Amino acid sequence: MRxxxxxxxxxxxxxxxxxxxxxxxxxEEIQKTLSMLLGTDISVTGxxxxxxxxxxxNYVAHFDVPEHVTFDPGKIAYKLNAILPKTITVHxxxxxxxxxxxxxxxxxxxxxxxxxxxxxPFMDNFSYYCRYQLDMERMNDAASALxxxxxxxxxxxxxxxxxTSFCTVHHAFWKxxxxxxxxxxGYPCEEGDYIVFTIRADRFLRNMVxxxxxxxxxxxxxxxxxxxxxxxxRNGTRSDxxxxxxxxxxxLSEVSYPD
Numbered sequence: 001m002r003x004x005x006x007x008x009x010x011x012x013x014x015x016x017x018x019x020x021x022x023x024x025x026x027x028e029e030i031q032k033t034l035s036m037l038l039g040t041d042i043s044v045t046g047x048x049x050x051x052x053x054x055x056x057x058n059y060v061a062h063f064d065v066p067e068h069v070t071f072d073p074g075k076i077a078y079k080l081n082a083i084l085p086k087t088i089t090v091h092x093x094x095x096x097x098x099x100x101x102x103x104x105x106x107x108x109x110x111x112x113x114x115x116x117x118x119x120x121p122f123m124d125n126f127s128y129y130c131r132y133q134l135d136m137e138r139m140n141d142a143a144s145a146l147x148x149x150x151x152x153x154x155x156x157x158x159x160x161x162x163x164t165s166f167c168t169v170h171h172a173f174w175k176x177x178x179x180x181x182x183x184x185x186g187y188p189c190e191e192g193d194y195i196v197f198t199i200r201a202d203r204f205l206r207n208m209v210x211x212x213x214x215x216x217x218x219x220x221x222x223x224x225x226x227x228x229x230x231x232x233x234r235n236g237t238r239s240d241x242x243x244x245x246x247x248x249x250x251x252l253s254e255v256s257y258p259d
Contacts, residue, residue, distance in 0.1 A: 001065050003073065004096045005030070008057045010087040011050060012125070012248060017059075018049040026050075026088060030061070033083050037076055038069055047102045047255040048109065051207060053247030055126070058091065060255045062102040102255075108170060110200040110254040111209045113245070115217075118193045122181050127194075128249040134220035136195060139174050142219045142229040146172040146199070146212065154236035155215070157207035157244075165205055172199040174216075200254075207244055215242035 007030070015023030019031070027044055034042040046061040065071070073093035080090045099105075114127040117134065146169045153165035174197050181187045182194070197213055215232065218224045224242075232240055 001067065002062055002096050002098050002100060003065060003093055004100065004102065005044070005061050005063065005077075005093050006091040007059050007061070008089050008091065009055065009059065011052070011054045011056070013085075013087060015052045016050050016054065017046050017056075023052075027061075029084060029088060030080075031063075033080055034063065034076075037079055037083075038065065038071060040066060040069055045102050047106050048204070048252075049206070050252055051210070051247050051250075054250045054252065055248075056252040058254060059252060060102050060106070060257075062096065062100060105257055106255050107258060108200055108202055108254075108256045109204060109252060110198065110256075111204070112251045112253045113197040113209060113213045114194075114249045114251075115196070115213075115245075116194050118189060120187070120189075120193075122187070123179065123194075126249060126251075127179075128245050130217060132217070132221045134192075134195070134217065135222070136174050136176075136192065136220065138222075138226060139216045139220040142216055142226040143172040143174065143197075143199075145226075145230045145233055150233050152205055152208055152233070154232050154238055154241050155208045155211035156205040156238060157211075158238055162205055167204060167208075168202045170200040170202075172212075173197070209250060210244040210247060211238070211241050213245045217245070218242040 009026050015025050017026045019025050019028045031042055031044045042063050044061050044063045050056055077090045077093045115130050116123045116127045117130055149168040151165050152167050156165055174195050176192050177194055177196050179194055182189050219229055
């Protein structure tokens with residue numbers, strides 16, 4: 001029997017989703033706890049890897065359970081939340097078809113990257129403090145070049161083992177927003193002090209979003225122009241792109257599947 005598990009996690013203390021030889025990962029924590037609760041070895045497959053420090057909301061994974069093992073998904077979800085670290089929350093466990101695959105059945109993923117341009121003691125855990133003046137109109141002009149199917153190897157971390165570096169981006173844009181301490185408690189700020197980058201695609205390469213954001217910041221600062229960004233997508237390499245921004249401000253916010 002195959003089950004889906006939907007969860008959210010704060011990635012600050014983890015070396016990403018995918019299990020590895022060194023460092024604690026979310027996949028490792030879920031597998032270890034599920035195996036203990038069900039009394040059998042459980043392997044969990046996620047919708048995709050997230051980098052070290054990156055967060056996720058409503059992340060989807062699947063796991064298979066032998067026929068002889070019976071359990072109540074609701075009770076197991078409750079017990080998982082009681083045992084797992086506070087930085088991981090399980091929302092639900094549901095039975096699904098054997099042909100469902102958390103990674104390969106997914107049709108799109110969406111990420112958000114949060115950035116604040118004014119010193120703020122309440123934002124540093126989940127937002128990147130960028131001290132520079134940024135031209136959001138120029139950044140959005142450049143970001144529009146991401147939409148469509150392109151070879152994004154210029155934003156892929158060196159050493160990635162993807163079979164292809166082509167991805168189809170559905171939308172990519174920056175907008176201003178108000179965090180809760182601004183909108184509800186009157187923390188002083190100005191328009192544009194808090195901005196968020198949203199990007200949706202069928203798939204993403206390792207480190208891709210963080211490298212895109214770093215490159216767009218170079219455009220917003222005036223270090224580079226929008227034509228440079230377009231040329232970068234056409235035939236650039238990773239060494240031509242901007243620096244990767246910190247993972248703490250990046251959220252995998254949605255994984256979509258066919259109806």
